[in-house]
Amino acid sequence: MPEPAAASKADPKLDPKPDPTAESQPAAGSEPSFRRFLRNLNLPVAVPVLALIAGAGLSVMAMLHSGRLLHREEEHRFAARVEEIHGQLADRLRVYEQVARSAASLAMTFPDLHWTQWSRFVEALDMPQRYPGIISIAYARAVAAGRAGDLVASMRAAGLSDFRIWPETAGAERVVNIFTAPVNEGNVRAIGFDMMSEAVRRSAIERARDTGEPAATRAITLKIDEATGAGPAFILYQATYRGDPLPPSLEARRASFTGVVLTPVRIGPLVDGLIDANRRDTGIEIFDVPPADAEFPLYRSRRPLDSTVAISLMRELPVGGRVWTVRYDSLPDGLFTAHDWVPGALLAGGLALSLALALVLRMALVTHSRAVVLAGEMTASLRLQEAERQQLFTQAPLGIALVGADGLVLDCNPAFAAAAGLPRQELLGTDLRLRFGDQASVFALEAALQGESGKLESDQPLLLGGRRSHFSLHFQPVIADGAQKFVLAFAEDIGEKRRAEQHIQYLAHFDALTGLPNRVLLYDRIAQALREGRRDGTKVAVLFIDLDRFKVINDSLGHSFGDEVLRSVARRLQSGLRESDTVGRLGGDEFLIVVRRVMEPNDAACVAEKVVAHLASPFAVGGQNFVVTPSIGISLYPDDAEDPEGLIRCADIAMYHAKEQGRNGFRFVTKEMGAKSRERMDLEGSLRQAIRDGQLFLVYQPQVDTLTGRIVGLEALIRWRHPDEGMILPGRFLPVAEETGLVLAMGDWVLFEACAQIRRWRTRFDLSIPVAVNVSGAQFRDGQLPAKVARALDANGLSGPELEIEVTESTLIDDVESAAATLAALKQRGVLIALDDFGTGYSSLSYLHRLPIDKLKIDRSFIHDLSTGASDSSVPRAIVGLGRSLGLSVIAEGVETQEQLQLLRDLACESYQGFLFSRPIPVEEVERLLEKLTAVQPPVQSVSAE
Ligand SMILES: Nc1nc2c(ncn2[C@@H]2O[C@@H]3COP(=O)(O)O[C@H]4[C@@H](O)[C@H](n5cnc6c(=O)[nH]c(N)nc65)O[C@@H]4COP(=O)(O)O[C@H]3[C@H]2O)c(=O)[nH]1
Known part of the structure; x- marks a missing residue:
């Protein structure tokens, strides 16, 4: 059933709904290729693949970026670590210089210091523990030219009987090693050595003398190490002066120069210990010159085999007026590389997430496309249903009208218009209540508009000005969402049906050939007469009439002729009777007359005589004249029987007797006939039972x-x-x-x-x-x-x-x-x-x-x-x-x-x-x-x- 809103829409057959998909699609030729590409794109495949590619790209980028960040962080952390180590190294050197300064102060404070006192001073420093790089602390005295003998004499006097200055080559100024501590065989061997005799030492001593600051030699192999082949070392010199600890000018410093404290330092022990043996995260290499120029480093810390260097940092280290270059290498098994897994994990995680996203997208899109297909199918099916409903509405043989809440006709189908006998267009928009042909229909529609359904039949015109017939009307209110939407009015023209029913009714009770009451109606009339007779105490007579030799007429002159004769007989029988009497036809040539209110048998005999008389004059049918005579059997209520069946049966038997007696006459039922009739009735009952009970064989x-x-x-x-x-x-x-x-x-x-x-x-x-x-x-x-x-x-x-x-x-x-x-x-x-x-x-x-x-x-x-x-x-x-x-x-x-x-x-x-x-x-x-x-x-x- 269409919705009221759609009711005024044109007939779908005339105005077929355009295909919405076709509407939205431009002609294939004019469609831009990109749009065509997009339309043909298989989204459930393309989108997940794109998402996977994008995700993988982002993951790689994240991996690279995190790698860079990690590297930067590593650099920062390493730089901090280097600063820490480098500071410690510099502190150590400062401390070593401080030791040299202290020794120099001692020598300057006590110019005549005995070597034993020097030894005690050095011992007190506890060098092996606190300054492991320092091999010894010695003092060399400056000896002016020509005063070497004095020094030798004084030293020998102080107990060093073998003291001598060596090498013999005498320079203008000599700086001779006179004290050294701790005293051991190796150190003692350097006593008496003129350090100005050797260029490296001399240059450093002169710098120390001229600056008053500690001065270091370049890396050298110490005399005491020449035999053992120990690692490189340097000597730190601190000048001593007479009078002022640091004379203000160069001349004054040269003039008052008394000697130098020399502190040979092995580089290995100096640096060792800066890096924890358990945490070899940093490699240290020390160069005396820029590393590019150096053949080999002064120092190289232990590092794991096959270790690759991630980061290297160079730092300068001032050492006694020289500048060393220290190179720090970050080593792979250190903490700095501890987060190396992060970029890889980011990449793996990113790829996994991308894959998961692609799968989720795939599932979502497949679900979506399925839903779209399903929705399409549902839409198509709904459209089909709608079209079918419309078709049903249009083609329904039953008249259907949609009446709005205001009583106006919203729509009606052709069957309704046909039943009303008015064009459909004339009905639409009109108030149906004003158009009904009778009040009952108006009231029924009013009630339906109030929500009460109703049915009625009307034999007025369905609508004023329309055709008159018999209609069956049904008003059905349609309620949706709790509110009454409209009323469906069904109208069926039942005029034909009514007429057919009436005809059937007629046929059921009247003989089609003669129009007389048939057997059914005759039984009914007899029953009626019997009720009357019982009430009034009157008799009822049943006359069974059979036409003599009718079969001969029928067979010899033809059926239609026979039918005409029967109709004529019927007319004559009717014409001679009272209105209260009934003439009917049982079938064939058998007629029945029911006579009511019979006082005595003679009344019935009079009727029979009248029948004989009426039929006596010749019939003229089809241009032929002939005579039809009746044989009549008469039964009486209550004498012969008390029910219609018994009366007819008795009259039938009496009729046979009338025939046997020469036809064209009548006979009343005798006692014997009545008995015979009753016997027949009994026999019928028994026969029924016999068939049922298997008594036949x-x-x-x-x-x-x-x-x-x-x-x-x-x-x-x-x-x-x-x-x-x-x-x-x-x-x-x-x-x-x-x-x-x-x-x-x-x-x-x-x-x-x-x-x-x-x-x-x-x-x-x-x-x-x-x-x-x-x-x-x-x-x-x-x-x-x-x-x-x-x-x-x-x-x-x-x-x-x-x-x-x-x-x-x-x-x-x-x-x-x-x-x-x-x-x-x-x-x-x-x-x-x-x-x-x-x-x-x-x-x-x-x-x-x-x-x-x-x-x-x-x-x-x-x-x-x-x-x-x-x-x-x-x-x-x-x-x-x-x-x-x-x-x-x-x-x-x-x-x-x-x-x-x-x-x-x-x-x-x-x-x-x-x-x-x-x-x-x-x-x-x-x-x-x-x-x-x-x-x-x-x-x-x-x-x-x-
Ligand atoms: N006087 C004499 N009679 C003889 C002689 N020979 C045979 N009959 C009798 O003659 C009848 C012959 O059957 P029918 O002419 O078909 O006549 C049958 C038949 O028309 C009818 N009938 C019998 N059985 C059936 C049946 O099963 N169905 C129907 N529709 N009719 C049946 O009843 C009629 C009478 O049947 P039945 O009483 O069995 O009587 C039978 C039979 O007993 C004879 O030498 N002398």
């Missing part, structure tokens, strides 16, 4: 070859074993079964039972002769016979010729055309057809050649007449001749005497059945007979009677 009468006496067939005949009355023959119950329609159920049972018996006999005796079954007129006309026969045969695995269907001549002549069709259908299934009671009908010869018949059965009456001599043998002879000429076999029924048999042999009639050979016999006896048959075929011989 079949007996079989053999059919025999007239010449050989061989059994050529069996005829199945129905029997009723009544629990109280014993065996009842079909002559008694068949008419009742036919009247009540019970004959159909009974016939079905016979058919099936006979086929089942054939199957049993075929299995047991290899039965090859056919078994005949009688079929009543009602069964034959039912239209179901061929199908029922086929079902019975199929159910028992029979092919067809095992079964013979016996139809009476009178059954066929009612409607030869349809009888021929039914017989043809039966023949098609393979069964044999026998014409029973042949010869009794009056148009036998005319139709015979048109019917697919196999056998003629000469009626029993002709055979009976043969032996009694009531007639000659002309009829059986003619039938045998007819059969021969048409190629049909002929069988005689009711053969009781040898004489009859002989006559039949003379006539060359092929076969017969009758008491002469056997009465109809039960299954067991048939089986005994068949047993004998399967042995040797007996000669002609009669069988035990029934």
Whole structure:
């Protein structure tokens, strides 16, 4: 159902919805290639790949950047470390210089110091512990030219008997080593050495003298180490002066120069210990000259093998007026490289994160694209539903209108407009309440607008100005989100239906041919009259009218002629009666008149006489004049019966008596007739029960070859074993079964039972002769016979010729055309057809050649007449001749005497059945007979009677 808002939209068939995807897509040719590329891009693949690439790039960048940061931080940390070490080294040197200064102060304070005092001073310094680089502290005295002897003398006087100045080469000024401590063999060897004799020492001594500051030699191998090959060393000189500890001018310093304290220092011990042995994070190399010029360093700290240097820093170190270069190397296993893993970890982490991001994006995009596809599908399905709903609305055969809360028509389908008989456009936007043709519809719509659904039927025009018919209206309020949206008005034009119903009603109660009340209505009218009679104590008469020889008129002049006669009779019957009386037609040529308020039987007799009189004048139909006479049976309530069925039955019987008495007259129901009628009713009830309780059974009468006496067939005949009355023959119950329609159920049972018996006999005796079954007129006309026969045969695995269907001549002549069709259908299934009671009908010869018949059965009456001599043998002879000429076999029924048999042999009639050979016999006896048959075929011989 469309939404009201959409109601005014154009018909989707006329205005098909454009495809939104097509709308948003420009023509492929004009689309820029980049947009096309973007549209064709597989986002769920492209975006994660791009994210992965971007992430990997960022990770590499982060790795590089962090590497740089780490390196910078490492540099800072290393620089700080270098400053720390370098400061310690410089402090050590300052301390060493301080030691030299102290020694110089001592020498200046006590110019005549004895060497033992010097030794004590040095010992007090505890050099091995506190100044491990200092080898010794010595004092060399400046000796002017020509005063060397004095020095030698004084030294010898001081106890150094072997003292001498060496080398002998005397310079202008000598500086001779006179004291040294600690005293040991190596140190003592340097006593008396003139240091000015050696250029390196001299230059340093002169610098010390001239500056008053400590002066160091370049790196040298000490005299005492020359033999041992110990590492490089240098000598630190501190000048001493006479008087002023540091004379203010160069001249004064040269003039008052008294000597130098010399402190030989081994570089290794000086530096060793600065780097913790457990934390060799820094390598130290010391050069006396710029490293590029040096052949080898003065000092090289221990470092791990294969260590690569990450950072190197150079620092200058002033040493006694010289400047050393110290190179510090950061070593890899130190703390500075402890965070090397960070860039790698950053790269790995970044790549992992990128991968994870790519996967998450992939999943999200796949989910998204799936959702998009799903949404697309849902949209398409919703559109389809919408189109289908619209189609449903438009094509619905039921009129549907949408009425807004204000009563205005929002939309309506073509069926609604058609029902209203107005163009749709004229209805849209109009107030439906003002347009309804009746008040009830207006009230119903008002109620629906208030939320109450309602249904009603109206026979006014659906809308004013529209067409008038009978309508079924249904108003249904539609509520959404708790509020009433609109009202659905359904309108169905039920005019046709109404008329059809009325017609059906009419047909159900009136006879289509004559327009008179039919059997149903007649029963109703009788019941009504009976109620009245019971109340008023009056009688009710039922007149059963049958037209004499109507069948002849019908058959000879044609059905339409017969119909016209029936209509004329109906008119005459009606015209002569009171309004309170009812004339109806039971069917065929049977009419019924119900006369109410009958005081005495004579009143009914008057009516009957009137009927006879009215029909007495000739009928002129189709240019022919003829007379139709009635036979009338009259029953009275309460004398003969107290219910409609009983009254009709009694009247029917009385009518037969009227016919027997010469027709064109009437008979009242007598006591005997009433009893007979009651007996019939009882019989009907019992028969119903008999069918239900299985009281019916079949007996079989053999059919025999007239010449050989061989059994050529069996005829199945129905029997009723009544629990109280014993065996009842079909002559008694068949008419009742036919009247009540019970004959159909009974016939079905016979058919099936006979086929089942054939199957049993075929299995047991290899039965090859056919078994005949009688079929009543009602069964034959039912239209179901061929199908029922086929079902019975199929159910028992029979092919067809095992079964013979016996139809009476009178059954066929009612409607030869349809009888021929039914017989043809039966023949098609393979069964044999026998014409029973042949010869009794009056148009036998005319139709015979048109019917697919196999056998003629000469009626029993002709055979009976043969032996009694009531007639000659002309009829059986003619039938045998007819059969021969048409190629049909002929069988005689009711053969009781040898004489009859002989006559039949003379006539060359092929076969017969009758008491002469056997009465109809039960299954067991048939089986005994068949047993004998399967042995040797007996000669002609009669069988035990029934
Ligand atoms: N007087 C005399 N009668 C003989 C002789 N031989 C046979 N009959 C009797 O003649 C009747 C032959 O059956 P029908 O002409 O088809 O006449 C049958 C048939 O029209 C009808 N009928 C019997 N069984 C069925 C049935 O199962 N279905 C239908 N629709 N009708 C049946 O009832 C009719 C009477 O049947 P039944 O009473 O069994 O009577 C049988 C049979 O007992 C004879 O030598 N002398």
